[in-house]
Amino acid sequence: MATFVCRVQFLDDTDPFNSTNFPEPTxxxxxxxxxxxxxxxxxxxxxxxxxxxxxxxxPA
Known part of the structure; x- marks a missing residue:
């Protein structure tokens, strides 16, 4: 079984001017x-x- 390890992160771009609701992980x-x-x-x-x-x- 081969694996691939990487860092993952999401970008909350629903409102680009509001970064307080769901801050992205540092x-x-x-x-x-x-x-x-x-x-x-x-x-x-x-x-x-x-x-x-x-x-x-x-997205719909």
């Missing part, structure tokens, strides 16, 4: 992606790790 955490699992199936884990304020998915 030091992005590490996340280990597995190469044998499709990336889309691993996004929920990244979302939980970051405690990102928005739902996973494309």
């Amino acid at each position: 030091r992005p955490p590490l996340y280990t992606f597995r190469e044998d699992i499709p990336f889309i199936n691993q996004l929920a884990g990244v979302h939980r790790l970051l405690k990102a304020p928005h739902k996973v998915g494309l």
Whole structure:
């Protein structure tokens, strides 16, 4: 099982002039992606790790 470790971070760009609601982490955490699992199936884990304020998915 091959893995790829990298730092992950979200950018809350819903209101670019308001940075107080959900401040972005100062030091992005590490996340280990597995190469044998499709990336889309691993996004929920990244979302939980970051405690990102928005739902996973494309904007309507």
